[in-house]
Amino acid sequence: MKIALITGILGQDGPYLAKLLLEKDYKVYGLISRYSNPNFSNLDFLGITDRIEYMQGDLTDECSLINIIKNIRPNEIYNLAAQSFVGASWDQAKLTTETNSLGVLYLLNSIKLYSPETKFYQASTSEMFGNSQINGEQNEDTPFCPRSPYAISKLYSYWLANNFKESYGIFCCNGILFNHESPIRGKEFVTRKITDAVARIKLGLAKEIRLGSLDSKRDWGFAGDYVKAMHLIMQQSQPDDFVIATGVNHSIRDFCEIAFKYAGIDDWEKYVVIDPRFKRPADLFALKGNAQKARKILGWEPEVSFEELVKMMVDADLNRYKK
Ligand code: NAP
Numbered sequence: 001m002k003i004a005l006i007t008g009i010l011g012q013d014g015p016y017l018a019k020l021l022l023e024k025d026y027k028v029y030g031l032i033s034r035y036s037n038p039n040f041s042n043l044d045f046l047g048i049t050d051r052i053e054y055m056q057g058d059l060t061d062e063c064s065l066i067n068i069i070k071n072i073r074p075n076e077i078y079n080l081a082a083q084s085f086v087g088a089s090w091d092q093a094k095l096t097t098e099t100n101s102l103g104v105l106y107l108l109n110s111i112k113l114y115s116p117e118t119k120f121y122q123a124s125t126s127e128m129f130g131n132s133q134i135n136g137e138q139n140e141d142t143p144f145c146p147r148s149p150y151a152i153s154k155l156y157s158y159w160l161a162n163n164f165k166e167s168y169g170i171f172c173c174n175g176i177l178f179n180h181e182s183p184i185r186g187k188e189f190v191t192r193k194i195t196d197a198v199a200r201i202k203l204g205l206a207k208e209i210r211l212g213s214l215d216s217k218r219d220w221g222f223a224g225d226y227v228k229a230m231h232l233i234m235q236q237s238q239p240d241d242f243v244i245a246t247g248v249n250h251s252i253r254d255f256c257e258i259a260f261k262y263a264g265i266d267d268w269e270k271y272v273v274i275d276p277r278f279k280r281p282a283d284l285f286a287l288k289g290n291a292q293k294a295r296k297i298l299g300w301e302p303e304v305s306f307e308e309l310v311k312m313m314v315d316a317d318l319n320r321y322k323k
Contacts, residue, residue, distance in 0.1 A: 003072060007031040007059060007107075008080030009052065012185050013123070015042045017078055022051055024231075031081065033058045042184040045272055063109070063295050069107075070114040076234050078121045079107055079225030082154075084190050086127060089150035090281055095166040099159075108164045108172070120170040122161040126178040126219070126245070126287050127151035139243050139290040140176070147282040164240070165294035171239045175230050177291040182223040183308060183316030191220065191313065192250060194259050199317035202263045203269055208271050212278030214253040217286040221246045222304035222312075232298040245289020246302045249253035258310045263318065 004021050008014045018028050030052045032038055041048040055072070056063030059081050069077075082100045083089065089096040102118040104122060111118045111250030129138040130145035136185070146152045161172040187193040200206035221244075241270065260268030294300045 001027050002076065003027045003029070003073040003074045004076045004078065005029045005031060005055070005068065005072060006078045006080060006084065008123075009260075010039055010042060011080060011084070012042065012182055012223055013049065013080050013180075013227055013230075014117045015046045015184065016223050017080070017230060018043070018052055018323075019046050019048050020227050020231060022048060026111045027052050027053070029055050031055050031057050031059075031068065031073065035140045042258075044187070045184050045296045053320055059106065060098050062066040062186070065106050066110045066114060069118070072245040073115045074118055075196070076121065077107065078111065078123075078230060079104060080123045082123065083150070085186070086148050086150045087188070087278075087280060088189075089148050089153070091240065093149040095157075096149050100150070100155040104157035106159060112164065113169055113291050116168070116170060116190065119239070120161065120164075121234050122157055122172065122174045124158045124174040124176045124241070125151065125154050125157065126176060126243075126289060127156045127284070128158060128176065131284055133288075137247075137288050137290040138245075140241060140293055142318060147284060148192050148280070152220060156168070158241075159236070164314050165239055172258075173233045173236075173239045174241040176241060177226055177229075178219040178243070178244045178287055180219065180221045180223045184311050185223070186311070191255060194252075194256055195231055195310070195313040195317045196214045197271075198259045198265070198314055199321050202265060202318065202320050206319065208273050208277040210273045211252065212280065213276065213283070214272070215251055215285075216283060217251045219245045219247065219249040219288045220306055220309065221256070222309050225302045225304055229294060229298060229300045232300055236297070242294045242298065243291050244294055244300070245291045246306070247288065247290060248306065249286060249288040250306055255310060258307055259314050262311050262314050271304040
């Protein structure tokens with residue numbers, strides 16, 4: 001039986017990945033920080049809370065990581081933990097850097113010293129490309145040009161994973177994932193913010209939604225599809241980096257329109273207020289990934305369409321509020 005350690009187990013991707021690995025008969029450990037009240041709601045949503053063994057530790061606490069890795073010597077570590085909200089990374093740049101950059105250094109040092117056979121997956125991000133493009137798309141050869149403290153912190157880890165691979169022969173891979181969403185996406189992220197507001201407006205619990213822009217375009221996929229790519233990346237004979245994306249992008253306006261109309265609100269624009277407080281100091285105009293390498297080498301394909309994703313999220317939020 002393979003053993004996996006997932007950091008960020010309480011977030012969005014952690015539960016989807018854990019479910020996939022449990023289905024493949026892995027023993028799954030989840031790293032959780034010390035909370036007086038840990039929030040298991042995302043794992044509950046997928047019905048797997050009791051099937052994971054929790055290890056207390058924190059990415060910013062090197063000793064806790066050493067102890068865990070030394071004790072369980074996992075076959076695979078999926079590092080999904082992060083301060084992952086781009087918007088917060090300007091206000092909390094130090095926390096973002098300590099978690100997303102130094103945390104990865106601590107993990108990799110622990111692997112190098114105590115479990116060098118462990119394979120390591122780093123959750124890299126399309127944000128590292130900034131506005132840089134080749135033919136209107138981003139792939140593994142597109143130059144990086146990060147535009148937020150978040151993207152910069154992730155770029156450090158991207159290079160660190162590559163450096164530990166080259167310097168010490170550790171099996172380190174980067175999944176450069178474009179935006180992926182689900183019904184358990186954090187409510188601060190624009191997609192979930194929209195579907196949550198649509199549900200509340202529909203049920204008479206709210207009157208408006210405030211957004212920074214409707215024009216930014218993102219390549220949005222479904223988290224359940226993307227964790228399959230993470231696992232495939234780790235099963236290759238050689239460690240490598242892969243862009244994971246749908247290859248289609250949509251504006252926030254498109255997302256709003258589908259979400260509101262699906263809930264039966266056709267005159268949706270009157271509920272949307274553009275609020276400069278939500279504008280970012282530096283934003284990305286359009287992200288669109290080219291995942292040809294993943295399609296060819298991993299045989300990976302996204303299964304859930306953009307429209308299906310939006311509807312799935314609206315349904316889930318409507319159900320939550322109806323309950
Ligand atoms: P998420 O929902 O924000 O989950 C991240 C998890 O990391 C949270 O459970 C968080 O715990 C935990 N965490 C934060 N700081 C920690 C620390 N110091 N020690 C231990 N755990 C800590 O993110 P996600 O959407 O699942 O994304 C997973 C990873 O993929 C992240 O690294 C993200 O940056 C990256 N990524 C995501 C996307 C996307 O579109 N979702 C795209 C590209 C890359 P708390 O909840 O307690 O803070």
